[in-house]
Amino acid sequence: MPVSPRGNALGPVGPEDAARPVEPVGPDDSVILHTTDNGVSWITLNRPRASNALTPEQRERVISRLVQDSADPAVRAVVLTATGRAFCAGADLRAPAAQRPGPPAGRVAGDVARVIRRGAQRLIGAVLDCEKPVIAAVNGTAAGLGAHLAFACDLVVAAERATFIEVFARRGLVPDGGGAYLLPRLVGPRRAKELMFFGDALTAAEAERLGLVNRVVPEAELAGAARSWSDRLATGPTRAFALTKQLVNASLEMDRTAAFAAEAAAQEINMATEDAREGVASFVERRAPVYRGR
Template sequence: MPDSPRVPPGSGVDPVDSLVQHATDNQVRRITLNRPEALNAITPDQRERIIQLLAEASADPGVRAVVLTGTGRGFCSGADLRGTASGADRVPGDVARTIRLGAQRLIASVLDCEKPVIAAVNGTAAGLGAHLAFACDLVLAAESARFIEVFVRRGLVPDGGGAYLLPRLIGLQRTKELMFFGDALTASDAERMGLVNRVVPDGELDKTARAWAERLATGPTRALALTKQLVNASLDSDRTTAFAAEAAAQEINMTTQDAREGVTSFVERRSPEYRGR
């Protein structure tokens, strides 16, 4: 699954493409953060490109799964805070607006992507970077990966949806422990707590992520999208609302070619061949 090469200045190609590499192969869109010297801290331009690429993946029938990963020792060390104003010139509302239009949009783009998104966490995932991983549908972590709720170390309140995501994944007390102390969490501890689906040796991360993504890419794409929507909304819904959404999703899905193929293949006692339509 080849990635976009680094683009020299003056080449006529948007240089952000060298910082957010992307390629599609076997119906899998691979998005790679490529600022290893900064542990893949995300700049505003990178953030906007990731949001764009995920939106394109949702709309493209040729993309049926997404892998999000990084290069070097970091998956993502959070938002790039260099150049952030000290606060002297801020107008009330500026910070909230920045978070709403920035970190929160990024996390929402993962949660709302209509294709399954796998995080292949190759190294440190801190702050917004940790939340970017936790927002993904499935999380694979290399043994060397670390997860850090780093905000308290900087005197900051968690953002990027952390206080929404983590209690739903691991409960209130565990979330408070991570956010109050800001200690690094090993990959194995993250797996034990339920933040990671599987930990693999560093050298097997890419292979495992590809295998999982390609398996998803051969599945019933619309059924997976509807399933993702149902599960993500479930903890914010009462039973009546959740049951109504489930029935509506089933109604919609039964109009797809893949649903018909699934039923037909069962009756005919053969393996289904899903087309993502």
């Protein structure tokens, strides 16, 4: 049965959701569900029995969906969530050998690096590079690559029972999926090392305290919280959001001169948009602005 943004892990399915078709995304559309509702693209991981551990096929479908949403003017915000009791348990290491996110037997030098670049790093890059705001609605455990998938999103709403786990050291592995890039920028290098060295599970409340999560809500309210924010974003100045996201993401790698230059360039670009003109006009006319994402 199709799962709507209000259904399964994110609350009961209503009659309006049952009538809304879920867009097919491949020959087997059950592992990734998608629907667009009022300008919001809902991408739902749907392998609950595998704790939504990502197979390469699943990963590629999420990347493809994010790339399409980024370019689609009808999409103005994205929500990434999952069904079941887990958000994403990371890469699926229990899949058949041909589907595992790793190099084949008899690999040669460079194979592992190529797999990481083409796989986990592309997934995280697709979230960071998406020109629309991306909200993670974390319904349960987010481990390894699954945690990094949430951390790469622009906003994170988590259910109270959600946990975040840097599992790599437990398995004798180095973090992938941009973890060593994302975490120090979110919590600082010392705290990032603590999380990565020990691999202790963070509760949603602890993750919120550290700044990894924006808001923690009861499980029954997760859908409403994600929908409230995504609806607000979908009626906002889409191009201004895209430029703001770009500036913030790049800011920690720039000196002040470069950051100020990037800001001025973004202002130049944005002032040519219809939404910027509407924002100024609505202020002068003392009315609420009506943004169209252009």
